[in-house]
Amino acid sequence: MLSLIHSLCPTVLAAVTLLGVANAQGQAPLLPLSNDSSISFELLVSLGEAIYGGADIAPILGAALDITPGNFSGFSNTFRILADATKAAAQDPTNAYDLINVRDTWFSASDYYRRADFYLHSNWSDPLIYTYWQEQTAAFDNGIAALPVPGKRIQISADNFTIEAIWFATSLEDTKKPTLILGTGYDNAQEDLYHTLVVPALARGYNCLTYEGPGQPSVVRGQHLGFIPEWERVVTPIVDYLLTDLAPQVDASRLALLGYSFGGYLAARAAAFEPRLSAVLLDGGVWDFYSGIIKQIPANLQDLYTSGNKSAFDAAVLGILNDDTAPSTARWGLAQGLWSFQLTSPYDFINATKAYALKDVASQIQMPVWIANSEYDGYFPGQAQVVAAAIGENAVVHNFTGVAGNHCQIGANQELSRTVFAWLHQTLNN
Ligand SMILES: *[C@@H]1O[C@H](CO)[C@@H](O)[C@H](O)[C@H]1NC(C)=O
Ligand SMILES: *[C@@H]1O[C@H](CO)[C@@H](O)[C@H](O)[C@H]1NC(C)=O
Ligand SMILES: *[C@@H]1O[C@H](CO)[C@@H](O)[C@H](O)[C@H]1NC(C)=O
Ligand SMILES: *[C@@H]1O[C@H](CO)[C@@H](O)[C@H](O)[C@H]1NC(C)=O
Ligand SMILES: *[C@@H]1O[C@H](CO)[C@@H](O)[C@H](O)[C@H]1NC(C)=O
Ligand SMILES: *[C@@H]1O[C@H](CO)[C@@H](O)[C@H](O)[C@H]1NC(C)=O
Ligand SMILES: *[C@@H]1O[C@H](CO)[C@@H](O)[C@H](O)[C@H]1NC(C)=O
Secondary structure, three states, X not given: OHHHHHHXXXXXXXXXXXXXXXXXXXXOOOOOOOOOHHHHHHHHHHHHHHHHOOOOHHHHHHHHHHOOOOOHHHHHHHHHHHHHHHHHHHHOHHHHHOHHHHHHHHHHHHHHHHHHHHOOOOOOOOOHHHHHHHHHHHHHHHHHHOOOOOOEEEEEEOOOOEEEEEEEOOOOOOOOEEEEEEEOOOOOOHHHHHHHHHHHHHHXXXXXEEEEOOOOHHHXXXXXXXXXXXXXXXXXXXXXXXXXXXXXXXXXXXEEEEEEOOHHHHHHHHHOOOOOOOEEXXXXXXXXXXXXXXXXXXXXXXXXXXXXXHHHHHHHHHHHOOOOOOOHHHHHHHHHHHHHHOOOOHHHHHHHHHHOEOOOOHHHOOOOEEEEEEOOOOOOOOHHHHHHHXXXXXXXXXXXXXXXXXXXXXXXXXXXXXXXXXXXXXXXXX
């Protein structure tokens, strides 16, 4: 195992020397916030949420200065300190005079607690995974309670699990409005989607329902359930709920589903079984999850996986999860995979990803589909076109290039939202 870790060093060096320049490995050409590409990306997630009230800018840039490459616990501590300070500001009684103050501070505190949690998932016994999540949830709830139309948490029963959702209506009145169902992917929370697409959707007159199913933050913590490939088991109960319990507010002829990141697979899979959806948006197109995941791990580990030696592969991967000198993207990605699939064997996790593929269902998708293709997407390069070709004439691909070309348009949420809503406007005749 030691020799394996040693042999990873050239990969670490290659990753470091490529940083800060445009390359095909997941970095759009923009000023990096860290010499660690994983940490730089994650800082940009938070910075990008600032334009829709999820964070302030200087605190993120200040955090960037304090965080050193590969130091996951340092990243967590830095954001915990920032989150605690922001929470204290939110609790200051002089803050409460004005609902804008209340929601700005609580939403930022919530975002910083989510960041504090992000790199902790390699150790499931770490109690901070739960305490930081309780903090982010409570802070977010204080924020949505202070909205002009307060957001509301909703639990929706599925066959043998419960979906955790949040309903954001555009109006206090019962008028039918176009409605967006938004689901995240491998790691981010529905609360992150609020500061990515819900704020600009509400501003344009769409109701939104964000949700989390098995594998996603609140369902993993609350129900200990990992991802399932049959995502229609999640989306169909949501559509049922919207068209019954929320029917007075939902325009059933303008009901769209958006899947974000790995959610691009999940939403497409669900759409193949859910004809009541009027439109589907995939950011991005995920044809085959396995081929995206396997490329994230160092070449020698890929070889070990394909050799089929499960015990050797598991030992090698478990050995790098807590090694600060191993490449962060692989280290985080594998730890997050075990956590979100609720598996203890890395070999079983990689194998499980093979079930997340669209080849058998894509041709069943019958409604208009918009697919983002991101020039610098290091996870699923080229897959958007394959998904579009399989869906056929209902699909359009939008190319995001240059600084907006990161996976999920991280850091370019304005370009993402104006593109998404322009297409929805045309497609749903709003
Ligand atoms: C990145 O590395 C360079 C060269 O080692 C160093 O000068 C710079 O301060 C580092 N930047 C960050 C954000 O750590
Ligand atoms: C990681 O950051 C923490 C600060 O939060 C620091 O105490 C620790 O020494 C750092 N670890 C390394 C290996 O630099
Ligand atoms: C995981 O976290 C628990 C609880 O904090 C701790 O006792 C244990 O040592 C940690 N394990 C590792 C491998 O760091
Ligand atoms: C939930 O239902 C699925 C599909 O019917 C089944 O495969 C799975 O084993 C069930 N899980 C539990 C915990 O009952
Ligand atoms: C798997 O790898 C281990 C450790 O390198 C080795 O001892 C074992 O013989 C291998 N098993 C097979 C079936 O190749
Ligand atoms: C790999 O996953 C498939 C399901 O995708 C399962 O049928 C198979 O048993 C798994 N193989 C191993 C070796 O775990
Ligand atoms: C979008 O990018 C792909 C390559 O990623 C290219 O093949 C295609 O022609 C581009 N489409 C447009 C409309 O520029």
